[in-house]
Amino acid sequence: IHGAYKLPDSYALGVVPKEAACIPQGDGLGSRELQLATQYNVLKILAAMFQTIFASVTLYRARGDQLERYGYAAFGLTVIPFIVMSLINLTAHLAAPTYSTLFMLHSPEMDEAKACGGKFDGVV
16 A cells, blocks of 8 residues: 555545546645556566467468368467457557555545554655
8 A cells, every 4th residue: 555554443444446537736836647556467478478479370271181080179269258358358468557556545534544543645
């Protein structure tokens, strides 16, 4: 978790839904957009690319005698679902970055917890 906190006994941290809007708490330094630290996992992207290419090569090699002999039961055709899964995996890793930390969002409940002795540092 980004920051530090000390909660009173009767309080607990909760997870905010993805659709929740966040209004930055500022010190009057201007109306900048709040940007949370994200990163793309290059190793996962490279692994998904390798899987897609390797499965595609396997499918390409399944032509000819194997298809004529076994038809749709040919071993080479079993990689088609794997290719689809690898493409979806690659697209997901390219489209959605990961968040390396959780962030504490300010809320009225947090003010209530402060009144009961709670402490929060690094709140967004």
